[in-house]
Amino acid sequence: MNVMRLATRGARPVILGCRSYQPQSSGNSTQWQRQEPTRDFSTGNVYLDVTIVVGSGIGAASSIPTVLSVAGFTEAGIAAASLGANLMSVSAIYNGGGVAAGGIVAGLQSAGVLGTSASTQAVVALGVSAVTAITGYFF
Template sequence: MMVKLETKGKLILILLILSITNTSARRQERRQEESDGFSLGSLLAMGLCGIGAVVAAPVVLAGAGFTAGGIAAGSIASGMMSTAAIANGGAIAAGSTVAVLQSVGAAGLGAAGAAAVGSAGAVAGAAAAAAINQDEDLDE
Protein backbone atom coordinates (compact mmCIF):
# COMPACT_ATOMS: atom_id res chain seq x y z
CA MET A 1 0.00 0.00 0.00
CA MET A 2 2.84 2.38 0.84
CA VAL A 3 4.49 1.88 -2.55
CA LYS A 4 1.33 2.85 -4.38
CA LEU A 5 0.99 6.14 -2.45
CA GLU A 6 4.62 7.05 -3.16
CA THR A 7 4.13 6.26 -6.84
CA LYS A 8 0.99 8.40 -7.00
CA GLY A 9 2.81 11.24 -5.24
CA LYS A 10 5.70 11.05 -7.70
CA LEU A 11 3.28 10.95 -10.61
CA ILE A 12 1.45 14.03 -9.34
CA LEU A 13 4.77 15.84 -8.83
CA ILE A 14 5.89 14.97 -12.37
CA LEU A 15 2.56 16.17 -13.82
CA LEU A 16 2.82 19.41 -11.85
CA ILE A 17 6.35 20.06 -13.15
CA LEU A 18 5.27 19.30 -16.72
CA SER A 19 2.31 21.65 -16.39
CA ILE A 20 4.49 24.51 -15.15
CA THR A 21 7.05 23.88 -17.90
CA ASN A 22 4.33 23.78 -20.56
CA THR A 23 2.82 27.06 -19.29
CA SER A 24 6.23 28.76 -19.43
CA ALA A 25 6.79 27.47 -22.96
CA ARG A 26 3.39 28.83 -24.04
CA ARG A 27 4.21 32.26 -22.60
CA GLN A 28 7.51 32.33 -24.47
CA GLU A 29 5.78 31.32 -27.71
CA ARG A 30 3.16 34.05 -27.23
CA ARG A 31 5.83 36.69 -26.60
CA GLN A 32 7.73 35.51 -29.68
CA GLU A 33 4.57 35.75 -31.81
CA GLU A 34 3.84 39.25 -30.50
CA SER A 35 7.39 40.44 -31.09
CA ASP A 36 7.41 39.15 -34.68
CA GLY A 37 4.89 41.78 -35.75
CA PHE A 38 2.49 44.40 -34.53
CA SER A 39 -0.36 43.29 -32.33
CA LEU A 40 -3.90 44.41 -33.06
CA GLY A 41 -3.68 46.90 -30.20
CA SER A 42 -0.49 48.39 -31.64
CA LEU A 43 -2.05 48.75 -35.08
CA LEU A 44 -5.12 50.36 -33.56
CA ALA A 45 -2.97 52.82 -31.59
CA MET A 46 -0.98 53.67 -34.72
CA GLY A 47 -4.14 54.29 -36.75
CA LEU A 48 -5.86 56.39 -34.12
CA CYS A 49 -2.77 58.50 -33.43
CA GLY A 50 -2.14 58.99 -37.15
CA ILE A 51 -5.70 60.13 -37.83
CA GLY A 52 -5.75 62.19 -34.64
CA ALA A 53 -2.57 64.02 -35.67
CA VAL A 54 -4.00 64.93 -39.09
CA VAL A 55 -7.22 66.20 -37.50
CA ALA A 56 -5.45 68.05 -34.67
CA ALA A 57 -2.70 69.75 -36.72
CA PRO A 58 -4.81 72.65 -38.07
CA VAL A 59 -6.39 73.21 -34.66
CA VAL A 60 -3.00 73.28 -32.93
CA LEU A 61 -1.54 75.62 -35.55
CA ALA A 62 -4.49 78.03 -35.21
CA GLY A 63 -4.09 77.91 -31.44
CA ALA A 64 -0.41 78.79 -31.81
CA GLY A 65 -1.33 81.80 -33.97
CA PHE A 66 -0.87 80.51 -37.52
CA THR A 67 -4.31 81.47 -38.84
CA ALA A 68 -5.92 81.88 -42.26
CA GLY A 69 -5.79 85.67 -41.80
CA GLY A 70 -2.07 85.67 -41.00
CA ILE A 71 -0.03 85.44 -37.84
CA ALA A 72 -2.01 86.50 -34.77
CA ALA A 73 -0.55 89.32 -32.70
CA GLY A 74 0.88 88.35 -29.32
CA SER A 75 0.85 84.63 -30.13
CA ILE A 76 3.54 81.96 -30.14
CA ALA A 77 3.62 82.35 -33.92
CA SER A 78 4.38 86.08 -33.66
CA GLY A 79 7.26 85.34 -31.29
CA MET A 80 8.63 82.75 -33.71
CA MET A 81 8.31 85.19 -36.60
CA SER A 82 10.07 87.94 -34.67
CA THR A 83 12.94 85.61 -33.74
CA ALA A 84 13.28 84.37 -37.32
CA ALA A 85 13.21 87.93 -38.72
CA ILE A 86 15.92 89.10 -36.32
CA ALA A 87 18.07 86.06 -37.16
CA ASN A 88 17.68 86.65 -40.91
CA GLY A 89 18.23 90.42 -40.96
CA GLY A 90 14.57 91.42 -41.04
CA ALA A 91 13.17 88.89 -43.52
CA ILE A 92 11.53 85.49 -43.20
CA ALA A 93 13.31 82.96 -45.40
CA ALA A 94 11.15 81.00 -47.83
CA GLY A 95 10.88 77.40 -46.71
CA SER A 96 11.73 78.23 -43.09
CA THR A 97 9.76 76.70 -40.24
CA VAL A 98 7.73 79.87 -39.73
CA ALA A 99 6.95 80.17 -43.45
CA VAL A 100 5.86 76.53 -43.74
CA LEU A 101 3.70 76.67 -40.60
CA GLN A 102 2.05 79.91 -41.79
CA SER A 103 1.36 78.33 -45.17
CA VAL A 104 -0.27 75.33 -43.52
CA GLY A 105 -2.20 77.58 -41.13
CA ALA A 106 -3.53 79.65 -44.04
CA ALA A 107 -4.19 76.96 -46.65
CA GLY A 108 -4.43 73.77 -44.60
CA LEU A 109 -2.53 70.53 -44.95
CA GLY A 110 -2.00 69.29 -48.47
CA ALA A 111 -1.75 65.60 -49.34
CA ALA A 112 1.97 65.47 -48.63
CA GLY A 113 1.53 67.36 -45.36
CA ALA A 114 -1.28 65.07 -44.26
CA ALA A 115 0.86 62.04 -45.08
CA ALA A 116 3.81 63.44 -43.12
CA VAL A 117 1.73 64.42 -40.09
CA GLY A 118 -0.20 61.13 -40.19
CA SER A 119 3.04 59.15 -40.36
CA ALA A 120 4.47 61.06 -37.41
CA GLY A 121 1.29 60.37 -35.46
CA ALA A 122 1.45 56.67 -36.33
CA VAL A 123 5.06 56.50 -35.14
CA ALA A 124 4.03 58.15 -31.88
CA GLY A 125 1.20 55.60 -31.52
CA ALA A 126 3.61 52.71 -32.13
CA ALA A 127 6.03 54.09 -29.55
CA ALA A 128 3.23 54.45 -27.00
CA ALA A 129 1.98 50.91 -27.65
CA ALA A 130 5.52 49.54 -27.33
CA ALA A 131 5.98 51.34 -24.01
CA ILE A 132 2.67 50.00 -22.70
CA ASN A 133 3.49 46.46 -23.84
CA GLN A 134 6.92 46.69 -22.20
CA ASP A 135 5.28 47.73 -18.92
CA GLU A 136 2.89 44.78 -19.15
CA ASP A 137 5.78 42.37 -19.74
CA LEU A 138 7.56 43.70 -16.66
CA ASP A 139 4.42 43.15 -14.58
CA GLU A 140 4.33 39.43 -15.49
Protein backbone atom coordinates (compact mmCIF):
# COMPACT_ATOMS: atom_id res chain seq x y z
CA MET A 1 0.00 0.00 0.00
CA ASN A 2 1.51 3.34 -0.94
CA VAL A 3 1.46 6.53 1.07
CA MET A 4 -1.16 8.22 -1.11
CA ARG A 5 -3.67 5.43 -0.48
CA LEU A 6 -3.03 5.81 3.22
CA ALA A 7 -3.74 9.52 2.95
CA THR A 8 -7.36 8.86 2.04
CA ARG A 9 -8.00 7.12 5.37
CA GLY A 10 -8.29 10.32 7.35
CA ALA A 11 -6.04 12.69 9.21
CA ARG A 12 -4.56 10.12 11.57
CA PRO A 13 -0.79 9.67 11.86
CA VAL A 14 0.51 6.69 9.91
CA ILE A 15 3.38 4.58 11.13
CA LEU A 16 5.53 3.04 8.39
CA GLY A 17 8.32 0.94 9.82
CA CYS A 18 9.72 2.82 12.80
CA ARG A 19 8.99 6.29 11.45
CA SER A 20 5.84 8.28 12.00
CA TYR A 21 4.31 10.39 9.25
CA GLN A 22 1.65 13.07 9.73
CA PRO A 23 -0.60 14.23 6.91
CA GLN A 24 -0.18 17.94 6.11
CA SER A 25 -2.94 19.38 3.92
CA SER A 26 -2.22 22.37 1.74
CA GLY A 27 -4.82 23.27 -0.81
CA ASN A 28 -6.00 20.27 -2.80
CA SER A 29 -3.08 17.98 -2.06
CA THR A 30 -1.95 16.11 1.02
CA GLN A 31 1.74 16.01 1.82
CA TRP A 32 3.29 13.61 4.29
CA GLN A 33 5.78 15.06 6.74
CA ARG A 34 8.11 12.81 8.67
CA GLN A 35 8.16 13.30 12.43
CA GLU A 36 11.10 12.30 14.55
CA PRO A 37 10.19 10.22 17.58
CA THR A 38 9.93 12.31 20.73
CA ARG A 39 9.47 9.39 23.11
CA ASP A 40 11.69 9.31 26.17
CA PHE A 41 12.73 5.74 26.90
CA SER A 42 13.23 6.23 30.62
CA THR A 43 11.21 7.45 33.57
CA GLY A 44 13.45 10.48 33.80
CA ASN A 45 14.81 9.33 37.15
CA VAL A 46 17.99 7.26 36.92
CA TYR A 47 17.58 5.86 40.42
CA LEU A 48 14.06 4.67 39.64
CA ASP A 49 15.21 3.06 36.38
CA VAL A 50 18.03 1.20 38.16
CA THR A 51 15.65 0.14 40.93
CA ILE A 52 13.18 -1.29 38.40
CA VAL A 53 15.90 -3.24 36.57
CA VAL A 54 17.57 -4.60 39.72
CA GLY A 55 14.25 -5.30 41.42
CA SER A 56 12.99 -7.33 38.48
CA GLY A 57 16.12 -9.49 38.59
CA ILE A 58 15.93 -10.04 42.34
CA GLY A 59 12.23 -10.76 42.13
CA ALA A 60 12.73 -13.34 39.40
CA ALA A 61 15.58 -15.06 41.25
CA SER A 62 13.66 -15.22 44.51
CA SER A 63 10.55 -16.61 42.85
CA ILE A 64 12.29 -19.66 41.33
CA PRO A 65 11.17 -22.08 44.09
CA THR A 66 7.58 -20.84 43.89
CA VAL A 67 7.47 -21.15 40.11
CA LEU A 68 8.90 -24.68 40.23
CA SER A 69 6.42 -25.70 42.90
CA VAL A 70 3.46 -24.29 40.96
CA ALA A 71 4.68 -26.11 37.84
CA GLY A 72 4.62 -29.37 39.79
CA PHE A 73 8.29 -29.87 40.65
CA THR A 74 7.89 -30.18 44.43
CA GLU A 75 10.20 -31.45 47.18
CA ALA A 76 8.18 -34.68 47.35
CA GLY A 77 8.51 -35.35 43.60
CA ILE A 78 6.54 -34.43 40.52
CA ALA A 79 2.95 -33.63 41.41
CA ALA A 80 0.19 -35.56 39.64
CA ALA A 81 -1.81 -33.77 36.93
CA SER A 82 0.64 -30.86 36.74
CA LEU A 83 2.79 -29.30 34.08
CA GLY A 84 5.71 -31.30 35.48
CA ALA A 85 3.78 -34.54 35.04
CA ASN A 86 2.92 -33.64 31.45
CA LEU A 87 6.55 -32.78 30.69
CA MET A 88 7.67 -36.04 32.26
CA SER A 89 5.15 -37.99 30.15
CA VAL A 90 6.27 -36.33 26.93
CA SER A 91 9.92 -36.86 27.83
CA ALA A 92 9.30 -40.54 28.56
CA ILE A 93 7.46 -41.03 25.26
CA TYR A 94 10.25 -39.44 23.21
CA ASN A 95 13.00 -41.25 25.11
CA GLY A 96 11.56 -44.73 24.70
CA GLY A 97 9.88 -45.14 28.09
CA GLY A 98 12.24 -43.39 30.51
CA VAL A 99 13.21 -39.87 31.47
CA ALA A 100 16.70 -39.02 30.30
CA ALA A 101 19.24 -38.24 32.99
CA GLY A 102 20.50 -34.68 32.62
CA GLY A 103 17.46 -33.64 30.61
CA ILE A 104 15.18 -30.70 31.20
CA VAL A 105 12.68 -32.65 33.32
CA ALA A 106 15.45 -34.15 35.46
CA GLY A 107 17.06 -30.75 35.94
CA LEU A 108 13.80 -29.08 36.92
CA GLN A 109 12.99 -31.90 39.33
CA SER A 110 16.44 -31.63 40.87
CA ALA A 111 15.96 -27.88 41.31
CA GLY A 112 12.52 -28.50 42.83
CA VAL A 113 13.87 -30.99 45.38
CA LEU A 114 17.25 -29.47 46.24
CA GLY A 115 16.65 -25.82 45.45
CA THR A 116 18.78 -23.67 43.21
CA SER A 117 22.38 -22.64 43.77
CA ALA A 118 23.50 -19.06 44.22
CA SER A 119 25.14 -19.10 40.80
CA THR A 120 21.87 -20.21 39.15
CA GLN A 121 19.97 -17.49 40.95
CA ALA A 122 22.59 -14.94 39.89
CA VAL A 123 22.32 -16.01 36.25
CA VAL A 124 18.52 -15.75 36.36
CA ALA A 125 18.71 -12.35 38.07
CA LEU A 126 21.20 -11.00 35.52
CA GLY A 127 19.23 -12.41 32.59
CA VAL A 128 15.92 -10.94 33.73
CA SER A 129 17.57 -7.61 34.58
CA ALA A 130 19.14 -7.47 31.12
CA VAL A 131 15.84 -8.24 29.39
CA THR A 132 14.08 -5.62 31.55
CA ALA A 133 16.68 -2.99 30.67
CA ILE A 134 16.56 -3.79 26.96
CA THR A 135 12.77 -3.79 26.73
CA GLY A 136 12.63 -0.62 28.81
CA TYR A 137 15.00 1.06 26.38
CA PHE A 138 13.31 -0.05 23.15
CA PHE A 139 9.68 -0.16 24.21
